[in-house]
Amino acid sequence: MRTETDADVVVVGAGPVGTVALALLGQAGLTAIGIEKDAEPWPTARAVHFDGETFRTLQSLGIAARLEEVTIPMTSLRVENEARETLVRIPTGRLGDQGWHDDINFHQPEVETQLRELVEDTSGVELRVGTEALKVRPADDGVEVDVLDSAGVETTLRARWVIAADGARSPVRQAVGIKSDRFGEDQKWVVVDGHLIDSPGYEDDMVFLSHHSRPALWVRLPGTRVRMEFMVMPNDDLDEIITPAGVERMSLGVLPADRFTAERQAIYTFRGRVARQWRSGPVFLAGDAAHQAPPLFGQGLCAGIRDVVNLIWKFELVANGSAGDELLDTYESERAPHARFWVEQAVQAALGVQTTDPEIAARRDAAIRTDPTSLAPVSPRLGPGLHTGAVNTRAGGLSIQPVLADGCRLDDRLGSGFIVVATTQTYDALDTATRSRLERDDHIVVLRDAEPGARQLLEASEAIGLVIRPDRYIFGTASSPAELTELVNLIPGFSPHPGYTAIGTDL
Ligand SMILES: Cc1cc2nc3c(=O)[nH]c(=O)nc-3n(C[C@H](O)[C@H](O)[C@H](O)COP(=O)(O)OP(=O)(O)OC[C@H]3O[C@@H](n4cnc5c(N)ncnc54)[C@H](O)[C@@H]3O)c2cc1C
Numbered sequence: 001m002r003t004e005t006d007a008d009v010v011v012v013g014a015g016p017v018g019t020v021a022l023a024l025l026g027q028a029g030l031t032a033i034g035i036e037k038d039a040e041p042w043p044t045a046r047a048v049h050f051d052g053e054t055f056r057t058l059q060s061l062g063i064a065a066r067l068e069e070v071t072i073p074m075t076s077l078r079v080e081n082e083a084r085e086t087l088v089r090i091p092t093g094r095l096g097d098q099g100w101h102d103d104i105n106f107h108q109p110e111v112e113t114q115l116r117e118l119v120e121d122t123s124g125v126e127l128r129v130g131t132e133a134l135k136v137r138p139a140d141d142g143v144e145v146d147v148l149d150s151a152g153v154e155t156t157l158r159a160r161w162v163i164a165a166d167g168a169r170s171p172v173r174q175a176v177g178i179k180s181d182r183f184g185e186d187q188k189w190v191v192v193d194g195h196l197i198d199s200p201g202y203e204d205d206m207v208f209l210s211h212h213s214r215p216a217l218w219v220r221l222p223g224t225r226v227r228m229e230f231m232v233m234p235n236d237d238l239d240e241i242i243t244p245a246g247v248e249r250m251s252l253g254v255l256p257a258d259r260f261t262a263e264r265q266a267i268y269t270f271r272g273r274v275a276r277q278w279r280s281g282p283v284f285l286a287g288d289a290a291h292q293a294p295p296l297f298g299q300g301l302c303a304g305i306r307d308v309v310n311l312i313w314k315f316e317l318v319a320n321g322s323a324g325d326e327l328l329d330t331y332e333s334e335r336a337p338h339a340r341f342w343v344e345q346a347v348q349a350a351l352g353v354q355t356t357d358p359e360i361a362a363r364r365d366a367a368i369r370t371d372p373t374s375l376a377p378v379s380p381r382l383g384p385g386l387h388t389g390a391v392n393t394r395a396g397g398l399s400i401q402p403v404l405a406d407g408c409r410l411d412d413r414l415g416s417g418f419i420v421v422a423t424t425q426t427y428d429a430l431d432t433a434t435r436s437r438l439e440r441d442d443h444i445v446v447l448r449d450a451e452p453g454a455r456q457l458l459e460a461s462e463a464i465g466l467v468i469r470p471d472r473y474i475f476g477t478a479s480s481p482a483e484l485t486e487l488v489n490l491i492p493g494f495s496p497h498p499g500y501t502a503i504g505t506d507l
Pocket residue numbers: 012013014015016017018035036037038042046047048049050131132133134165166167168170171191268286287288289295297298299300301302303304
C-alpha cells in the first residue's frame with residue numbers, strides 16, 4: 001500500500017455535489033482529491049430542476065454561459081386533479097431575485113458533463129474515477145482515507161478534511177456511525193426520460209397530475225426531451241410498467257409508444273431523511289449523504305450544492321488562519337435546519353400529491369384552491385451560525401443579485417469574498433481606522449451607494465449598511481455607522497483581535 005500526503009480535502013463521491021465541491025475548493029485555492037468509484041458519470045438522470053440560487057453558484061464558477069446552452073427556464077407550472085380540472089397554474093418564467101430564472105429545467109447527464117470538464121480545468125484539484133474509498137479514519141491533524149483504484153492498487157490519502165458526498169447510502173456516513181431521522185413514508189415511483197417527437201405533450205413545462213388513480217408528474221426538458229414520473233400502485237407489474245405500452249397507458253396517452261423513445265426508466269424510492277449529525281471530527285456530510293427529500297420541490301440537489309457552498313469558504317478561512325476550527329461547526333448549525341425545512345415541506349406536499357384516497361384528494365383540491373401559495377414555500381433563513389440573525393431579521397437570509405443596466409450580473413464584478421455595502425454617508429462616517437483597514441483588505445469588497453447594484457442591495461435589506469458573506473448569505477445589516485463598524489469587526493480575519501464568536505438566530 002502506498003501513502004500520499006497531499007491534499008487539504010478529500011471529496012468522496014463525484015455526483016453533482018462532490019463535483020461542485022471540487023470546483024469550489026479549487027476556486028478557493030485549496031487542494032483536493034475527488035474519489036469516485038464509478039468510471040463514468042451516473043447515466044440515469046435524476047434531478048431535472050435547479051433554482052436561481054443554484055444557478056448563481058454555477059455562475060460564480062464561471063460556467064453559466066455553458067450551462068445556459070443545456071438548460072431551459074421553466075415558464076409555467078400547473079396542478080390538475082383526477083377530473084383533469086386545473087387547480088392552479090403558476091407562471092414561473094420570470095427573472096428572479098438571484099439574477100436568474102427561479103426555475104430552470106435540464107437533463108442531469110448534460111449538466112454533469114459540464115461540471116466534470118470544469119474540474120479538469122481547475123488547478124489544485126483532481127478527480128480519480130474508478131477509485132473507491134474503503135476506509136476513513138481520523139489521524140493526527142486530519143484524516144486518512146484508504147482508496148482502491150481500478151488497477152487494484154490500494155493507497156492511503158492524508159488530508160485535513162473529508163467531504164462525504166457519497167450519496168444516499170453514504171458508506172462514509174455509515175462508517176462514522178451517523179444515523180438519520182426519517183420523515184414521512186417511503187414511496188416507489190417510476191421515472192421515465194426520453195424524446196417525444198411529433199406529439200404535443202402537455203402545454204405547461206411542469207404539471208403535477210394529482211390523479212388519485214395514479215399520481216404522476218410531467219416535466220419538459222431542453223430539446224425534445226421530456227420526463228414523466230408515475231407513482232407505483234399496489235397491483236403494478238414492475239416489469240410491465242416500464243414497457244412502451246405500460247408507459248403509454250400510465251401517461252394516459254401523452255407518451256404514445258410510436259412517438260416517445262425512452263432513454264431510461266428507473267424505479268426510485270422517494271424518501272425523507274436528515275442525518276442527525278453532519279460533522280464527525282474532520283468528516284463533513286454533504287448532499288444526499290446528509291439529507292434526502294421526495295423530489296416534489298426539485299430541491300434535493302439544490303440543497304446539496306448549498307451545503308458545499310456553505311462549507312468551503314469556511315474551510316478557506318480556517319486554512320488561512322482567519323478563523324478557528326470551531327467556525328466549521330456552523331456548517332451543521334446553519335445548514336441542517338434549512339435542509340430539514342425543505343425535506344419537511346416535500347414530505348408534507350407528498351401527502352397531498354401521492355394520495356390515492358378520493359376524499360383526501362377532494363380536501364387537498366379545496367385547500368389548493370383556497371391557498372395556492374402552499375405550493376411555493378419560501379426558503380427559510382439559515383440556522384444559527386456566523387451571522388447576526390439573533391438580533392437582525394435579514395441576517396442569515398440570502399442576498400439578492402442585481403442585474404446591472406449593462407446586463408452584467410453584480411457577482412461577476414465582485415469576486416468571492418465578503419462584501420460591505422453602505423450609503424456614502426454611512427461609509428464616510430465610519431472611523432478612519434476601520435475605513436483604512438477595509439480599503440487594505442483584499443478579501444473584502446466595499447460597495448458604496450453610487451456604485452452599480454449597491455442601492456438595490458440596500459433597498460432590498462431596508463438598511464443603510466450591509467455585510468454579505470462569500471456564500472452570498474447576509475452576515476448582518478446596519479442602521480447606523482456604529483452598527484456597521486461593529487458588524488465589519490465581526491468578519492473573521494478582519495478584526496485586529498481575531499476571535500470567532502457564534503452568533504445567530506433560531507428559524
Ligand atoms: C427521480 C428524482 C428526481 C429528482 N429531481 C430533482 C430535481 O429536480 N432537483 C433537485 O435539486 N434534486 C432532485 N432530485 C435529487 C437529486 O437528484 C439528488 O439530491 C442529487 O443527485 C444528489 O447528488 P449527490 O452528489 O449528493 O449524490 P449522488 O449523485 O448519489 O452521488 C454520490 C456519488 O458517490 C459515489 N460513491 C458512493 N460511495 C463511494 C465510495 N465508497 N467511493 C467512491 N465513490 C463513492 C457514487 O458512485 C456516486 O457517484 C431528484 C432525485 C430523484 C431520484
